[in-house]
Amino acid sequence: MKRAQVIDLLAKLTEEYANIDISDPEVDRLYENLKDFPFDVACENVRQHMLTNPWPPKIAQIRGGAGDQREKGRAKSQTTDYFAERDKARAAAKPVPPGWKEELYARLNKGTAAR
Structure with a gap:
């Protein structure tokens, strides 16, 4: 995922959750933890999270259990x-x-x- 895509992801989150931190340090922190993760999968995980959870997702929830997904595929x-x-x-x-x-x-x- 690129830094610009992290910003897009945060924009989607701010549409649903009012208290999202969109500062540069937060973008950098999210980018550092999501740069190896596919943007389309992250968007789908965020979409699913928003449908079922009233609180903003954590990084682990954005990643959506990538290890579990790999194990399921295997x-x-x-x-x-x-x-x-x-x-x-x-x-x-x-x-x-x-x-x-x-x-x-x-x-x-x-x-x-x-x-």
């Missing part, structure tokens, strides 16, 4: 990979040969009779 990717593997296994599956089950039962019964 888990979604792993799940997609798992289901792709299951689909391949299903396509390669073959029915059990005739008589296999009966042969297995016979072997098992033979083993229990010997005890």
